Amino acid sequence: MxxxxxxxxxxxxxxxxxxxxxxxxxxxxxxxxxxxxxxxxxxxxxRTTGQTVSHSARAQADEDCTAPEKQTLSPSDADGPTIEEIRNRRGEKRKLVVGVDQNSYRWGYRDPNSGKSGALEGFDIDLVHRIAEDILGDRDAVQFKAIPTDQRIPAIKAGRVDMVVRTMTITCARIEDVAFSAPYFRTGxxxxxxxxxxxxxxxxxxxxxxxxxxxxxxxxxxxxxxxxxxxxxxxxxxxxxxxxxxxxxxxxxxxxxxxxxxxxxxxxxxxxxxxxxxxxGGAFTTEYYGVAMKKDADDLVRRVNRILVDFREDTTDGWQDAYTEWLSATLGDDSSRSRPPAPEYLRES
The missing domain is CATH 3.40.190.10 (Periplasmic binding protein-like II)
Structure with missing residues (x-):
């Protein structure tokens, strides 16, 4: 050893x-x-640890849906039961509970040399702060929960987190279990x-x-x-x-x-x-990251989609600024390949 x-x-x-x-x-x-x-x-x-999903289940899910990144609800400012439940938390519990990564450099990680006492930083973390500020009026009203890759969906379904913002690709199989926002990043x-x-x-x-x-x-x-x-x-x-x-x-x-x-x-x-x-070699797939939430959290999905519209359009403290600060050093100054497509909202309910 x-x-x-x-x-x-x-x-x-x-x-x-x-x-x-x-x-x-x-x-x-x-x-x-x-x-x-x-x-x-x-x-x-x-060799193998963590949960796996059978290939046959994935294949069936893929047959039943197309363009999973478009299967989301239209943006809205309206409050609903999910948002009200979050806002009604009292004292120290009045926070947005978010599943994140703490080991993905530039996405969600703790930099011991940042001078911020090991605070979580990165592109995903910036997005979480923006969501918290919109819903709770305080960008720091967040309880971060570090969760493994294979526990993202179980954490959402069990109600341990309100959402997951953790470089999570939107897929046909996953939308059987959770609801996604519109895409906020393109990769492969x-x-x-x-x-x-x-x-x-x-x-x-x-x-x-x-x-x-x-x-x-x-x-x-x-x-x-x-x-x-x-x-x-x-x-x-x-x-x-x-x-x-x-x-x-x-x-x-x-x-x-x-x-x-x-x-x-x-x-x-x-x-x-x-x-x-x-x-x-180059990327051999095209995939999109989205914010994952519970299947029935319609008001929260709509609110996050509205926040993402603002995030993409904000020219002073938005998507491009977050890309420049966190990802340009590893992905290059040209962000065009990483920008998500114009969102489409094909899910009706």
Missing amino acids: TTIARHLRARLKGWGGVGAMATACALALVFALALTCAGAPAGAPS QQVLAPRSSPVEGYDETLADQEICTAAGSTAHAKLEADKEAGRLPASTDIRTTVPNQLDCLVRLQLGEVDAVVTDGALAASQAAQDPTVQLK
Whole structure:
């Protein structure tokens, strides 16, 4: 265990402020993996953690809907039962409860060098503050709950959070379980691998390679579908899944997997954290992030959609400003590829 931790620290040495954050997360995972393996039968590999959704269920959902990013309600300022319930919370509980990530660099993360006592920062966090300010009149009236990738939908359905703002892709399968806002960001799946890797992208160079994805992610769903359809080499190993996307980066650094598949926006941030890895090839899907809420929270969905209209149009403290501050360093100054399309509101109720 000590040897692994020492090896990991050596790989991460020299990353600066971001490195401190990544090192802490990485070491935490290493010890978690050790505990998991300690309870496993000798010789039995631990590959999969977290929840998964069957390919057949996803395929059925895909057949039943098209353009899931358009399946949302029209914007409205009107209050309703969900918003009233949030506003009627008393004292310290009068906050918007939001599921976020705390380990996604530039999206939702804690920068130990920010001078803000480890406060959550990033593009998603800016959006959360804007929603809280509109609904509660106080941008800081937020209770952040860090949730793993594979627990986003369960947290919403169980009522543990009012919404999830966590680089969550709008998909046909997911709109069976939760309601989404209009899109607020455009991205696509990409491959992340060591610079020295023979992998060149999402192609035949993935043969005999072990790929890591987050459980319950669109990346894992895509790999499953393509493997079944023969669009991936038969020898590509896609069995390794983890609860959080950053865990894949750690496994890549430890040499436990050969590549990672995730949203390009997240992969670019991970490449910025570790100069020994890089994006391989271009994006091979088009996906949109949305704010996820309970299926019956119609008033909250409509309000968030109205807030997003203002967020996109605001030229002084809106979408473009958030992109410039948080994402231009990893995705480039040109934000046109990341801007969501003009929203369409096809859901009637």
